[in-house]
Amino acid sequence: MDSHNWQSLQEISVQLFGFILSSTMASPTNLFSCSGVYSFDSSFGMDNVLEAPYVPPPQPYPAEPANEAIDQQPSGIGLGGAQVELVQDSLPSCSTPDPFKIQRALYQVPSLTPRIRRVASYRHPLPEGAPKRGKVTAREMGAYLAIELNKVKPTKIITLPQIVFPDSSLPFPVDEDLLEKLTNVWDEENKVLIQPTAYTEDGIQAWFNKIAADIVSAVQCPPSSLTWSAQYCNTVLPDNELERKPDVILVDKTLTAIDWRSVHAVVEVTSRGTLHSDMMRTINNKTYLMFSTQLNRRFVPFLAICSRKIYFFVTDREGQTIADICHLHHGSYYALNLIRVIVALMFGGPETTGFDPTMTTTPEGDISTISSNGQEYKVKSTIAAVRGIVGRSTRVWSALNANKELCIIKDGWIHKGRAMAEEEHLRALDGVTGVPKLVWGETVQIHNPEDSSRQSFCPDSTAWIRHGFSNETKLRLHRRLVLTPVGQDLSSFTSLGELVAALRDVVVGRSISCLYSRYAYSIPQ
Secondary structure, three states: OOHHHHHHHHHHHHHHHHHHHHHHHHOHHHHHHOOOOOOOOOOOOOOOOOOOOOOOOOOOOOOOOOOEEOOOOOOOOOOEOOOOOOOOOOOOOOOOOOOOOOOOEOOOOOOOOOHHHHOOHHHOOOOOOHHHHOOOOHHHHHHHHHHHOOEOOOEEOOOHHHHHOOHHHOOOOOOHHHHHHOOOOEEOOOOEEOOOOOOOHHHHHHHHHHHHHHHHHHHOOOOOOEEEEOOOOOOOEOOOOOOEOOOEEEEEOOOOOOOHHHOOEEEEEEOOOOOOHHHHHHHHHHHHHHHHHOOOEOOEEEEEEEOOEEEEEEEOOOOEEEEEEOOOOOOHHHHHHHHHHHHHHHHOOOOOOOEOOOEEEOOOOOEEEEEEOOEEEEEEEEEEEOOOOOOOOOEEEEEEOOOOOEEEEEEEEEEHHHOOHHHHHHHHOOOOOOOOEEEEEEEOEEEOOOOOOOOOEEEOEOHHHHOOOOOOOOOEEEEEEEEEOOOOOHHHOOOHHHHHHHHHHHHHHHHHHHHHHHHHOEOOO
């Protein structure tokens, strides 16, 4: 097809699409007479369907629990997001829309996040030179992350190591009995950890591996398959968008080729004694890379060493928490905080260190299987994956079920107030042409951190890490939907008729969704 014919085809398609759109919106009854292929919306939730003014709740929300936050530098480089997301606790029950009772639509769980803040950071306009380079610099990415993560400061929780890595998740007890056996790293007389030879990349690598070796000797357990490595502190780990040099990383000993999908945890080292803006930018950049390349990540653990101070970060889709590891203080409590983190990261299972227990990966780090609804789905390909830190982080795969039938698996971290919105809409629109069929919807389950037997499960959310410090207006649930059938890319059409039919089906599905939200979620005036 030459360029002239292609241009004519584009013009005809646009005109036909405009005609279909105007005719269907003018006569809603025509929507139900169309037929064609199914399509699905890549957004999770309904906040892209209808914008509505904020309706104050009948009673104000309780004040956020008192907690400390790290003061950010004037540059604004830090974690953040939407300043406030006031939502109702639940959605109204679904019902059949009544076209004879049309009222002004006010979606009861509006998203107050500005639309520009809902997109992933990589979709913000890049500087003029970035497309030519094919990459963005660390400082540029830091600026984009500052936009995405605006105005949410890290929450300081003193007992964060015990909350994230409780005794129930560890393979053996981390207590004073263990500490007394660590003769190579514990000064029993002064009740303090023996410090590394130097607070540098090589010094921290040697110190952490020495602690791990002492633990193996003390508890007579097999050596960890992971090791701390400073080999790449001057070597860029490849990524399609951002290239960064990690100071010290926790990786599998057997791997010969390392990239960001291989990294289990990161330690950043600086000679400066404070969490300055450059360090925060570095933490954000590398947390972003781990989330973006490891699609089965639930949270990212991170250690920052500023001079001789150690900070423990945990970042999830709600934001960031931090604890000061006071390893220089005298007393077993302070030493055990660091020992607990090292034991969890090196000897704990994948779920303990932040990976999704319902997913398995290939040796290269790609998602291989996903468990849902009591069965295991074999992943064929990744359709979409949003890159970013805080937010939904919607990921979509095509997969085969036990009967080798192709379906869609959609996974994301949804705001508590909108967690059931998409599932309820799909159930209400079941059987309507142009709307995907919901096979299964669920909140992903993880082992209950409070159950020492590891036999019970609980919903996966961002609340358990904060353990009472979570802001209810920002809490997110880990939701998963299984849909069918699987459509094709719009660009794969082979004739003008296929293109027009596809565009018509897009209008049908979108218009039905808008009409349903307008009728079913209307609020009486």
